[in-house]
Amino acid sequence: MIYLDFAATTPMSEEALAVYAEVAKTYFGNSSSLHDIGSDAARLLSICRKQLAELMNGEEKGIYFTSGGSESNILAVRSIIEAHRHKGNHLITTATEHASLYHLFQQLETEGYDVTYLSVDRFGRIDLAELERAITNETIFASIHHANSEIGTVQPIADIGKILRKNGVIFHSDCVQTFGKIQVDVQAMGIDSLSISAHKIYGPKGVGAVYIDPRIKWTPCFLNATHESGFRPGTVNVPGIAAFVTAAQQICSGLMEENTRLEALRQYFLSRVKELPITIEGHPEAHLPNIIGFSVHGIEGQYTMLECNRYGFAISTGSACQVGKQAPSRTMIAIGKEAEEAKQFVRISLGKLTTKDQLAQFVAVLETICQKRKVGKSN
Structure with missing residues (x-):
């Protein structure tokens, strides 16, 4: 995984x-x-x-x-x-x-x-x-x-x-x-x-x-x-x-170098998901390089997370301390999302083991999930 x-x-x-x-x-x-x-x-x-x-x-x-x-x-x-x-x-x-x-x-x-x-x-x-x-x-x-x-x-x-x-x-x-x-x-x-x-x-x-x-x-x-x-x-x-x-x-001791590496990985991910029905949340400039929160349009975050898990990727629907809560994310509500929109939120967070190849594989999984949901809705 x-x-x-x-x-x-x-x-x-x-x-x-x-x-x-x-x-x-x-x-x-x-x-x-x-x-x-x-x-x-x-x-x-x-x-x-x-x-x-x-x-x-x-x-x-x-x-x-x-x-x-x-x-x-x-x-x-x-x-x-x-x-x-x-x-x-x-x-x-x-x-x-x-x-x-x-x-x-x-x-x-x-x-x-x-x-x-x-x-x-x-x-x-x-x-x-x-x-x-x-x-x-x-x-x-x-x-x-x-x-x-x-x-x-x-x-x-x-x-x-x-x-x-x-x-x-x-x-x-x-x-x-x-x-x-x-x-x-x-x-x-x-x-x-x-x-x-x-x-x-x-x-x-x-x-x-x-x-x-x-x-x-x-x-x-x-x-x-x-x-x-x-x-x-x-x-x-x-x-x-x-x-x-x-x-x-x-x-x-390696903070600056790792910060630069993670920001490059972040930008790579953002460039690859531009065509997907996804909204990136958070500040475009004042952000941690390793945390990427996003909403997948029309798909509940829990479904996205479980599907990613099935395809071999561990991601989250927000803070680990809030897992199991039925209410939508407080952060999503605070930034102006409606309850249903807020429930579409998922988060990936990068670390020193994360590579560009892993993110490329993850984007492919997101594409599959979005396509499956689109086909399911059309049927």
């Missing part, structure tokens, strides 16, 4: 696997234990923290390791807003956030917070003027993703950061899809907090990280938690973290 679902998850790299095995064997101690074996693990953990911070131009003290992107999002938001609730109760986010954040903000509304959900244009980008208008004296926090996981649209994060900082609003960004794909620099972008995940960048599942600027106050979500400076409970996964940082260093 040809895998075109790298935005959902990636296979672990050989280097990350090797590091995981070596650290699990050699640094098996609990990093909180006071004996030498525990201290060795703690020292390695400290090195990993420093190396990961360097990749995003952050500070070592701001890194907190977690179990992945969703937990990172939830803990970052809750720990920061709780520490600043005395200043106000207004929060800002977007209508197209990842499910972990969107559902969290819905829950926060039931807890007394006032939440503004910014709209997006037909390409999935927010309006900076609308963001400025949304800020009030009660606004304490905003969470705006770096890029959308379904259509790949990249938000103008540096401009957003300037507006929020000017108004004294703490800025969190979900960078799970962008870290290692495009440059993430917390200083240049004005980001106070972000979340990332290992399994999106050829690291292990079950590992992620939050970065919180050490100057930003936060309150632990779990009373008397001792791990990760009280940020979360649970024995720290040192082998997983070492493999995560190995994968992160590897992907960031």
Whole structure:
């Protein structure tokens, strides 16, 4: 089977696997234990923290390791807003956030917070003027993703950061899809907090990280938690973290070259599907090179996905966290699609194993699917 679902998850790299095995064997101690074996693990953990911070131009003290992107999002938001609730109760986010954040903000509304959900244009980008208008004296926090996981649209994060900082609003960004794909620099972008995940960048599942600027106050979500400076409970996964940082260093070192290669593959795919009844979604310029979301006219996305699977291609109907949901994609509705149109959406996402030949084969499958449906309708 040809895998075109790298935005959902990636296979672990050989280097990350090797590091995981070596650290699990050699640094098996609990990093909180006071004996030498525990201290060795703690020292390695400290090195990993420093190396990961360097990749995003952050500070070592701001890194907190977690179990992945969703937990990172939830803990970052809750720990920061709780520490600043005395200043106000207004929060800002977007209508197209990842499910972990969107559902969290819905829950926060039931807890007394006032939440503004910014709209997006037909390409999935927010309006900076609308963001400025949304800020009030009660606004304490905003969470705006770096890029959308379904259509790949990249938000103008540096401009957003300037507006929020000017108004004294703490800025969190979900960078799970962008870290290692495009440059993430917390200083240049004005980001106070972000979340990332290992399994999106050829690291292990079950590992992620939050970065919180050490100057930003936060309150632990779990009373008397001792791990990760009280940020979360649970024995720290040192082998997983070492493999995560190995994968992160590897992907960031070749970021520009891979970005160029993936963009060339993207353009090749777009040139090959021009004659098909397909609409490419997302921003034509401000997009991740590896994510291509599109609607196949008159065919439900689930049918397209299952047919592709039958022909040996793994694609998705959107975010993997939303699989099984009957409702149409929130992102598609937010960019102006009707419910029936939104259900026609599918996504392919490219990775370091993707080749032009694979995409040529995939286009042939799409042509077959579209032709079969056309013949079926005419009968």
